[in-house]
Amino acid sequence: MNNMTETKEDLTQRGTHTSASNAAADARCQGRHLMQRGLPDIKSEAAEHGTTVHDALAKQSPEGLTIEQEEIYDACNALEAKLVAQFFPDAAGAKSVPIREKRYWIGWADGLRHSAQIDSVHRKGTRALIVEYKTLAGAVGVTPQNMQLRDQACVYDHNCPLLTEIGVAVVQPLFTHSPEITVYTKADITRSLAELYQRVNLSNKPNAPRTPGEIQCKWCRAAKAGTCPEYNRWAAVTVTQDQNLIEVPVSQWTPAMRATFLDRFENAQKWLDMNYAYLKLELKNNPDAIPGYELKPGAVKSTIINPQAVFTAFSEAGGTLEQFMECISVGKGDLKAAVKSVTKAKGKKLDAALEGIIGQNIQTKQNEPSIVKKNI
Numbered sequence: 001m002n003n004m005t006e007t008k009e010d011l012t013q014r015g016t017h018t019s020a021s022n023a024a025a026d027a028r029c030q031g032r033h034l035m036q037r038g039l040p041d042i043k044s045e046a047a048e049h050g051t052t053v054h055d056a057l058a059k060q061s062p063e064g065l066t067i068e069q070e071e072i073y074d075a076c077n078a079l080e081a082k083l084v085a086q087f088f089p090d091a092a093g094a095k096s097v098p099i100r101e102k103r104y105w106i107g108w109a110d111g112l113r114h115s116a117q118i119d120s121v122h123r124k125g126t127r128a129l130i131v132e133y134k135t136l137a138g139a140v141g142v143t144p145q146n147m148q149l150r151d152q153a154c155v156y157d158h159n160c161p162l163l164t165e166i167g168v169a170v171v172q173p174l175f176t177h178s179p180e181i182t183v184y185t186k187a188d189i190t191r192s193l194a195e196l197y198q199r200v201n202l203s204n205k206p207n208a209p210r211t212p213g214e215i216q217c218k219w220c221r222a223a224k225a226g227t228c229p230e231y232n233r234w235a236a237v238t239v240t241q242d243q244n245l246i247e248v249p250v251s252q253w254t255p256a257m258r259a260t261f262l263d264r265f266e267n268a269q270k271w272l273d274m275n276y277a278y279l280k281l282e283l284k285n286n287p288d289a290i291p292g293y294e295l296k297p298g299a300v301k302s303t304i305i306n307p308q309a310v311f312t313a314f315s316e317a318g319g320t321l322e323q324f325m326e327c328i329s330v331g332k333g334d335l336k337a338a339v340k341s342v343t344k345a346k347g348k349k350l351d352a353a354l355e356g357i358i359g360q361n362i363q364t365k366q367n368e369p370s371i372v373k374k375n376i
């Protein structure tokens with residue numbers, strides 16, 4: 001291992017090297033890292049939302065966040081403060097100033113490099129606490145098995161060799177308000193570092209095998225870009241590989257066959273959607289790309305942007321306020337934002353203020369149920 005000179009770009013970008021955020025996926029598919037190289041990173045709407053909250057936490061400023069995002073921001077800060085007090089009991093009450101949103105690097109004599117972007121790290125004496133924010137819902141791996149956090153501990157330790165203990169914790173307020181801290185000793189780090197190097201080494205082998213699966217393919221750019229034959233084979237046969245499902249009509253499926261279909265449905269659906277999105281893009285770039293097909297323009301939606309002016313014109317035409325109000329629907333999210341700016345309330349107080357204003361003047365409608373897997 002060697003300490004390498006970092007350029008400014010290195011400090012914020014993972015460049016072409018492996019990184020901690022891909023640890024679990026790279027461990028499952030050794031060919032994933034090189035297969036993704038050079039492919040665009042298309043972010044989902046949910047990922048953009050997560051990035052916005054992360055950026056606000058890095059700056060410690062909720063400015064510009066939506067109400068929902070600000071609630072997650074506040075909860076992350078509160079949980080982090082709780083973890084810090086728990087991990088550094090002797091310093092209770094003292095203000096801790098963490099280093100936020102910084103990428104740390106480790107390099108080896110054979111030229112391989114690996115990085116870890118750390119959301120927040122608190123250090124007191126020879127102990128440090130690393131906090132990783134997860135701002136979306138859905139469980140992440142419990143901390144002891146979380147390879148991303150283990151990588152972060154290893155890389156941070158490499159940069160701060162005098163530490164004797166590193167605690168790591170995931171702060172994910174939409175999943176739990178009782179995050180756990182996992183503590184790595186020097187011996188744990190030495191062991192983990194050997195495994196980390198092994199993984200990074202395999203990920204950089206030009207002929208590393210590609211092994212498809214739910215976790216590793218989910219965010220893999222090669223899957224989205226339609227360039228991975230292994231993913232294609234795996235996803236395309238997920239439903240149709242069972243001959244019985246093709247030959248027997250759905251009304252005659254046994255309970256086991258129904259379960260088999262549902263087990264494979266999500267991946268098959270994702271494969272269809274990804275391929276459809278790719279073909280749409282092809283037609284956008286080249287209208288002659290697919291014989292017999294073209295892009296049909298989407299429907300045009302119009303929104304009234306100045307209700308006051310419209311009401312004035314409506315009144316002048318003889319309309320009444322009651323008639324106008326029948327055309328108005330108030331979005332609960334927008335109203336909540338308006339109530340917040342009027343009352344300056346937050347969290348539960350804001351919810352109570354909103355409910356008080358709405359009172360009984362609300363109608364609820366439940367969507368159709370969806371099929372989910374039972375937690376057994």
Ligand code: SF4
Nearest residue numbers: 029212217220228231
């Ligand atoms: S799509 Fe799946 S199998 Fe292909 S490289 Fe990515 S993770 Fe590996």
